[in-house]
Amino acid sequence: MSAYLEFRKITKRFPGVLALDDVSFTVERGTCHALIGENGAGKSTLGKILAGVYTADSGQIMLEGRAIAPTSPLAARALGVAMVHQELAFCPNLSVAENLCLGDFPGRAGFVDRTALRARARTMLATVGADIDPDTLIGTLSTGREQLVQIAAAVGTGAQIIVMDEPTSSLSAAETADLFRLIRTLKARGLTLIYVSHRMEELFALCDHITVLRDGRHIATEPIPATQPARVVTQMIGRELRVHTPSHLTRDLGPVRLKVKNLSSPGSFQDINLTVRAGEIVGVAGIVGAGRSELVQAIFGLDPAVSGHISIDDHPLPLGSIAHALAAGLGLVPEDRKRQGLILGLNCRENTALAALPLLTRLGFVRRNAERALASRYAQRLRVKTPSLEALTAGLSGGNQQKIALAKWLARDCDVLLIDEPTRGVDVGAKAEIYQLLDELACEGKALLVVSSELPELIGLCRRILVLRAGRIAGEVSRAAFSEATLMQLMAGVNAAA
Amino acid sequence: MLARLRVFFRFQESGLLLVILALGVLLTVFAGKVRTPVFERAADGTRSRVFTTDATGERIPLTIEKNKFLNAQNLAQLAKDTSFIAVMAVGMAVVIIAGGIDLTVGAIYALASVVGALVLQRYGAEGLATTTSPMLGILLGAGACLGVACLCGLFTGGLIVALGVHPFIITLGGMAIFRGIAFVITKGQSVGAFPAAFRDFVRFEVGDGLSFVPLMTMLVVLIVGWIFLSRLAAGRRVYAVGGNELAARFSGIRVERVKLGVYLISGLCAGIAALLSLGYYGAATSGDGQGYELNVIAAAVVGGASLSGGRGSALGVVLGALIIQMISSGIVILGIDQNYSQIIIGSVVIAAVVLDHLNTWLARRRLTAATH
Numbered sequence: 001m002s003a004y005l006e007f008r009k010i011t012k013r014f015p016g017v018l019a020l021d022d023v024s025f026t027v028e029r030g031t032c033h034a035l036i037g038e039n040g041a042g043k044s045t046l047g048k049i050l051a052g053v054y055t056a057d058s059g060q061i062m063l064e065g066r067a068i069a070p071t072s073p074l075a076a077r078a079l080g081v082a083m084v085h086q087e088l089a090f091c092p093n094l095s096v097a098e099n100l101c102l103g104d105f106p107g108r109a110g111f112v113d114r115t116a117l118r119a120r121a122r123t124m125l126a127t128v129g130a131d132i133d134p135d136t137l138i139g140t141l142s143t144g145r146e147q148l149v150q151i152a153a154a155v156g157t158g159a160q161i162i163v164m165d166e167p168t169s170s171l172s173a174a175e176t177a178d179l180f181r182l183i184r185t186l187k188a189r190g191l192t193l194i195y196v197s198h199r200m201e202e203l204f205a206l207c208d209h210i211t212v213l214r215d216g217r218h219i220a221t222e223p224i225p226a227t228q229p230a231r232v233v234t235q236m237i238g239r240e241l242r243v244h245t246p247s248h249l250t251r252d253l254g255p256v257r258l259k260v261k262n263l264s265s266p267g268s269f270q271d272i273n274l275t276v277r278a279g280e281i282v283g284v285a286g287i288v289g290a291g292r293s294e295l296v297q298a299i300f301g302l303d304p305a306v307s308g309h310i311s312i313d314d315h316p317l318p319l320g321s322i323a324h325a326l327a328a329g330l331g332l333v334p335e336d337r338k339r340q341g342l343i344l345g346l347n348c349r350e351n352t353a354l355a356a357l358p359l360l361t362r363l364g365f366v367r368r369n370a371e372r373a374l375a376s377r378y379a380q381r382l383r384v385k386t387p388s389l390e391a392l393t394a395g396l397s398g399g400n401q402q403k404i405a406l407a408k409w410l411a412r413d414c415d416v417l418l419i420d421e422p423t424r425g426v427d428v429g430a431k432a433e434i435y436q437l438l439d440e441l442a443c444e445g446k447a448l449l450v451v452s453s454e455l456p457e458l459i460g461l462c463r464r465i466l467v468l469r470a471g472r473i474a475g476e477v478s479r480a481a482f483s484e485a486t487l488m489q490l491m492a493g494v495n496a497a498a
Numbered sequence: 499m500l501a502r503l504r505v506f507f508r509f510q511e512s513g514l515l516l517v518i519l520a521l522g523v524l525l526t527v528f529a530g531k532v533r534t535p536v537f538e539r540a541a542d543g544t545r546s547r548v549f550t551t552d553a554t555g556e557r558i559p560l561t562i563e564k565n566k567f568l569n570a571q572n573l574a575q576l577a578k579d580t581s582f583i584a585v586m587a588v589g590m591a592v593v594i595i596a597g598g599i600d601l602t603v604g605a606i607y608a609l610a611s612v613v614g615a616l617v618l619q620r621y622g623a624e625g626l627a628t629t630t631s632p633m634l635g636i637l638l639g640a641g642a643c644l645g646v647a648c649l650c651g652l653f654t655g656g657l658i659v660a661l662g663v664h665p666f667i668i669t670l671g672g673m674a675i676f677r678g679i680a681f682v683i684t685k686g687q688s689v690g691a692f693p694a695a696f697r698d699f700v701r702f703e704v705g706d707g708l709s710f711v712p713l714m715t716m717l718v719v720l721i722v723g724w725i726f727l728s729r730l731a732a733g734r735r736v737y738a739v740g741g742n743e744l745a746a747r748f749s750g751i752r753v754e755r756v757k758l759g760v761y762l763i764s765g766l767c768a769g770i771a772a773l774l775s776l777g778y779y780g781a782a783t784s785g786d787g788q789g790y791e792l793n794v795i796a797a798a799v800v801g802g803a804s805l806s807g808g809r810g811s812a813l814g815v816v817l818g819a820l821i822i823q824m825i826s827s828g829i830v831i832l833g834i835d836q837n838y839s840q841i842i843i844g845s846v847v848i849a850a851v852v853l854d855h856l857n858t859w860l861a862r863r864r865l866t867a868a869t870h
Contacts, residue, residue, distance in 0.1 A: 302747075302748070322747070322750050323750065323752070325750075326750045332748065334748050339742070339744055339745070340744050340745055340748045341745055341748065342742070342745055343737075343738050343741035343742040343745050343746065343808070344741070344742065345737075345741040345742070345808040345809060346737060346738065346741055346808070350734065350737075350738075354734075354738060354746075354749045354751075355749045355750055357731045357734060357735070358731070360731070361731040364730045364731060364732060365729050365730055365731070366729060366730065366731050366734060368729075408749065
């Protein structure tokens with residue numbers, strides 16, 4: 001008997017990247033099949049080929065023994081394959097019902113039958129147990145609920161295979177639990193799920209099989225019970241990963257570099273007090289919406305409504321001014337590198353030099369040799385993998401883009417670095433390199449304030465962790481007391497007994 | 499040889515040069531011949547026709563046959579016409595690279611022209627201030643012309659920054675306001691009679707009727723624009739803002755200042771073109787430069803400036819201006835009805851965008867094919 005779904009020698013090229021190289025494996029019906037790999041390993045590309053977003057350069061996809069070659073998401077839908085995207089799957093200005101029926105409005109003579117529209121949407125939402133008013137605008141839904149609507153759209157249109165691309169990357173813990181329950185229900189109904197992620201614990205909790213990709217090549221497909229996380233990590237990165245204690249922890253701290261007193265911003269956070277000393281890495285934890293990104297952006301001068309006091313090296317910093325923040329030696333590596341961190345249409349050299357531009361300028365002219373030297377120095381130090389410094393950052397993998405976003409502020413030689421999600425969407429190998437870099441920076445005497453939603457990351461990296469809850473500091477945990485349980489309790493506002 | 503060809507094709511503007519060459523060849527082949535009178539230049543610089551006597555002893559003017567397109571006079575005319583558009587197109591390129599659009603250039607051109615003309619008229623032969631030196635008048639007139647243009651640019655740029663509205667809306671309104679002001683202050687009348695020295699300077703010709711000053715002005719604007727965009731930190735900021743405004747802000751770039759600056763530059767370029775026109779035509783009306791925004795945006799787009807921002811070059815848009823002008827004058831030379839010119843130029847803009855997409859797609863494919 002032939003397999004339910006089979007990938008045969010799939011190859012796909014993008015400019016500068018061989019995304020998939022001769023990938024073959026099979027997926028069983030009614031299972032949840034994990035696709036894992038570092039960023040740039042090709043896992044999302046493979047999912048998108050199945051869902052018709054991309055077409056393979058060569059190779060075949062066999063569904064129940066028949067070769068299929070969806071050339072568009074619509075064609076894939078007709079074959080029973082749907083994809084749940086990370087973002088921008090819907091029109092945010094239309095209602096849930098309108099989005100659900102976007103391809104096929106019920107109505108007569110061009111007029112939309114609104115009652116039928118709502119009824120159909122309600123039926124579709126009910127199949128995934130979603131309690132969402134069909135008249136809500138998509139744009140006002142949380143990411144988790146929007147994802148539910150996407151799944152409803154997929155199931156409601158008769159999808160047999162659903163591809164999920166990093167579905168939990170911006171979900172809260174409760175939303176993630178709901179999603180997992182739904183996935184198990186769908187599986188019980190005989191649907192097949194392709195689950196693309198790099199969160200190991202999720203895959204082991206949820207999936208039946210795991211396929212590991214590395215540099216576009218198929219490394220292994222194994223049943224989950226037959227493997228362990230450590231084995232998968234080794235398969236992903238092709239070598240053993242060493243866990244090491246950051247060396248900045250053993251050094252003496254310098255004077256206070258960043259001091260924040262009674263910092264408040266209406267609607268975002270209130271009464272924040274914190275200090276970061278030279279050579280120290282301080283973590284900021286909290287659930288989505290606790291005000292973490294808002295806090296670091298306000299310190300950097302991006303929030304005009306902020307009040308309170310900030311001082312750098314004991315000099316007061318005028319609030320709400322990026323120019324003053326820059327002059328005082330502050331730098332911010334933002335949360336979303338594609339939207340806030342990089343100019344994708346400029347090349348690696350230009351992006352690296354962007355924040356340091358005033359230091360590279362003589363009489364208004366960019367000193368081209370100095371710029372090139374600076375860019376290549378940091379590209380080497382951060383081990384950026386790019387064909388050349390003149391290559392556009394749009395063509396780099398997520399990990400390398402993040403390195404450029406970091407290099408931009410290192411090139412400016414900031415003393416106080418605010419880093420929001422240092423490794424979001426970055427593969428395991430690049431993660432380790434970024435942790436080592438942050439350690440080196442602390443050893444050099446820089447003060448680092450690191451925001452992250454990955455607790456193991458903060459626990460591994462920081463000397464102290466501040467926990468934000470609903471815009472206030474709920475507590476501070478020192479290294480000796482670090483544990484995920486302690487931090488979680490502070491983040492959620494429940495005590496250990498509850 | 500092949501290697502040299504490859505270097506040429508890697509050069510960003512090579513496609514535009516090829517289009518210009520092809521247009522030139524086409525126009526030369528299809529233009530046909532024209533008989534033009536022969537002139538001779540006397541020692542004192544005046545030109546007079548050359549006559550010959552035929553068999554019956556009658557004096558007839560001597561004429562020679564020339565290609566309608568490929569002759570010195572026509573090329574000189576083409577160079578002059580291109581200069582006006584190209585100067586404005588460089589300013590437009592800066593705005594477009596920063597992710598904006600400026601529809602006011604034609605109106606700024608008209609307003610700056612009439613304000614400059616009113617000042618120059620006071621110092622002209624029939625003006626009120628004939629007793630003062632004409633040099634002072636010319637400087638004041640030029641200053642007024644450029645100053646008004648810069649103010650207009652600051653006005654639109656300031657509104658765009660302050661209100662945070664899409665530049666299309668603000669410059670659409672600005673376009674009507676500036677032209678309206680020009681109409682009101684001139685009451686729709688033509689303003690002329692400038693100091694003779696000014697006209698003589700701008701109309702100074704070398705060779706067979708080649709206007710030296712507009713051409714040189716265009717070259718200077720091109721070089722300054724090229725240096726600004728590719729070598730100055732300020733130019734880099736323009737690309738950054740156009741490429742990703744939010745990331746530019748997060749990098750400490752003062753986005754508002756950059757935006758204000760690009761509209762100021764565009765206004766100034768329209769002012770420079772207006773000043774040239776004052777000298778060249780010796781008069782100005784509020785109706786001058788009608789529809790120039792189409793030609794100027796067309797030149798920028800044909801020259802490779804991306805309307806989504808972050809991409810384009812000064813040389814590209816100047817070559818784009820040359821292409822637009824070759825098409826305009828080609829319509830005259832080939833004897834096509836003038837009324838078709840807008841249709842043709844509009845089509846060329848759309849064709850340029852299609853070609854640009856095709857080119858991006860091809861480049862992507864080349865990069866992909868080269869991947870192992």
